[in-house]
Amino acid sequence: MTFKMKITIKTPPNFNFHRTVLSHGWCALLPFELDKEKWKLVRVLDRGQTKPITIEITATRTGLTINTSRTVGKRAAESIVRDVRHMFRLDDDLTQFYAAMAADSDFAWITDQGAGRLLRSPTVFEDLVKMICTTNCSWALTEKMVTALVNELGEESDDGRKSFPTAETMAKQTAAFYRDKVRAGYRAPYFSELAQRVASGELDVEGWLKLDLPHDSFMKEMKRVKGVGNYAAENLLKLVGRYDGLALDSWTRAQFAQLRNHGRAASDKKILRFYARFNSWRGLALWCDMTRHWLNPENIAKW
DNA sequence: GCGTCCAGGTCTACC
DNA sequence: GGTAGACCTGGACGC
Numbered sequence: 650m651t652f653k654m655k656i657t658i659k660t661p662p663n664f665n666f667h668r669t670v671l672s673h674g675w676c677a678l679l680p681f682e683l684d685k686e687k688w689k690l691v692r693v694l695d696r697g698q699t700k701p702i703t704i705e706i707t708a709t710r711t712g713l714t715i716n717t718s719r720t721v722g723k724r725a726a727e728s729i730v731r732d733v734r735h736m737f738r739l740d741d742d743l744t745q746f747y748a749a750m751a752a753d754s755d756f757a758w759i760t761d762q763g764a765g766r767l768l769r770s771p772t773v774f775e776d777l778v779k780m781i782c783t784t785n786c787s788w789a790l791t792e793k794m795v796t797a798l799v800n801e802l803g804e805e806s807d808d809g810r811k812s813f814p815t816a817e818t819m820a821k822q823t824a825a826f827y828r829d830k831v832r833a834g835y836r837a838p839y840f841s842e843l844a845q846r847v848a849s850g851e852l853d854v855e856g857w858l859k860l861d862l863p864h865d866s867f868m869k870e871m872k873r874v875k876g877v878g879n880y881a882a883e884n885l886l887k888l889v890g891r892y893d894g895l896a897l898d899s900w901t902r903a904q905f906a907q908l909r910n911h912g913r914a915a916s917d918k919k920i921l922r923f924y925a926r927f928n929s930w931r932g933l934a935l936w937c938d939m940t941r942h943w944l945n946p947e948n949i950a951k952w
Numbered sequence: 953g954c955g956t957c958c959a960g961g962t963c964t965a966c967c
Numbered sequence: 968g969g970t971a972g973a974c975c976t977g978g979a980c981g982c
Contacts (some may be wrong), residue, residue: 785961790976834975835962878962901959957980967970 650707652716656726659712660739663747665763669737671943672767673936678775678779678792680801680813681768693803694732694771696725701804701812704729709720709867713737718807730756741890746930748925752920753926759937767936769888773854774847775813776888781843781876783884788951790832797831819844846874856888883932892933895921904939 660666670676670690676683690706702725703718715733734740742764751760759765770776782794802818803811819840827837846852852874862870864886871882883894895901897917906914909923921937924931924938 783961785959785974786976787960787978789978790960793977832976835973836975839962860978872962876962880961954982955980956982957981958978960976961974963972963974965970965972 652718653720654717656715656717656727656730657709657712658715658730658733660708660737663743663760663763664737664739666713667944668762668764669766669768672764672940674783674788675770675779676790678795680803680811682810684852691810692736693806693810694729695804695812695815696728698939699725701806701810702729703806703808704733704812706733708885732771735771738752738769741766746892746933747810749927749930750934756934756938758922758941759934763775765888765933765939767933770813772883773815773857773885773889775815777818777841777854777874777877777885778813778840779875780881780885781839782833784876784878784881794831794833794836801826801830816844816847820848836876839874843874843876857885860889862936864891867891868894887932887936892931893929894932895935896932901939905935908939 667688670683670688671752675681675823676690679864682691683689684691688707691703692706693701695701695702702721705716707714707716713733715729717729721729746765747760748763750756770779774826778798779791779795782791782798798819799811799813802814802822803813804814822841822844824838824841827833827840831837831840833840847854854874857867857871860867860870867886868879868882871877871885872879877885879894880896880898883896886892888894897920902914902917902920905920905923906912909915920935921931923937925949
């Protein structure tokens with residue numbers, strides 16, 4: 650497609666575009682699309698009352714370049730910059746994290762490479778819905794559910810790509826829709842209930858970004874959403890900037906066994922003990938540790 | 953092609 | 968508070 654307008658953003662000195670884009674699976678879920686040959690991340694952004702806009706993000710030595718699918722005014726451009734800063738965690742202060750990692754020879758590569766910024770969606774609502782789509786199923790099914798949500802309910806951008814549906818749009822659909830069209834199975838009623846709670850204002854998930862609660866209370870709050878258990882809540886906590894939970898699932902347990910326990914299964918307590926020295930950063934330390942090899946050339950080809 | 957089994961995380965009922 | 972079984976899909980496997 651032809652891009653109409655270019656916006657640039659300066660990034661922090663330790664920012665690593667590749668590590669952030671491939672920090673976890675979100676770059677492979679619509680409305681993100683990754684061109685791994687050219688290292689371009691495409692994203693459709695919801696613009697509220699107006700048509701969604703498609704942006705293409707690439708990295709330069711000192712910043713990000715954003716090409717947009719149409720020319721926009723100053724306010725819209727500022728809003729796009731806000732969304733990109735949010736998605737790439739450009740305003741997260743990781744100073745203490747990097748200091749802790751640099752002090753441990755096994756983890757110093759994280760500081761050296763500027764890993765640890767976990768890509769997120771422009772809204773907590775989108776991250777929450779996607780997180781529920783990752784529970785209790787294969788990654789292929791997660792992709793299928795998210796693709797159906799975007800294709801069935803998203804709004805078209807200038808280039809025909811679609812945005813992620815808003816809570817208001819999702820609230821209008823029945824559980825049968827999520828079961829039959831999205832193939833969400835038993836999660837179907839969870840989606841309609843969640844969307845209705847958010848759309849009505851009863852549940853303010855965007856407020857989680859500024860919510861200052863102890864870990865256990867925060868977990869309790871997130872688990873009030875049906876379909877969110879320990880794994881989903883601890884992963885969501887990472888996306889709002891809290892890293893004290895390990896978010897263990899079958900994949901991370903298997904990875905730990907392979908990379909840190911001579912191929913033998915380890916108890917959750919043992920995994921917790923291993924990363925306990927990183928205190929409130931332990932969840933992020935674990936995730937970086939388990940995904941270090943993702944940027945090896947032979948692994949990039951698999952994305 | 954069909955039937956069966958299994959993995960995956962959360963919910964609910966029960967102890 | 969802890970636990971067993973149900974939930975649902977898709978892939979692997981055997982026939």
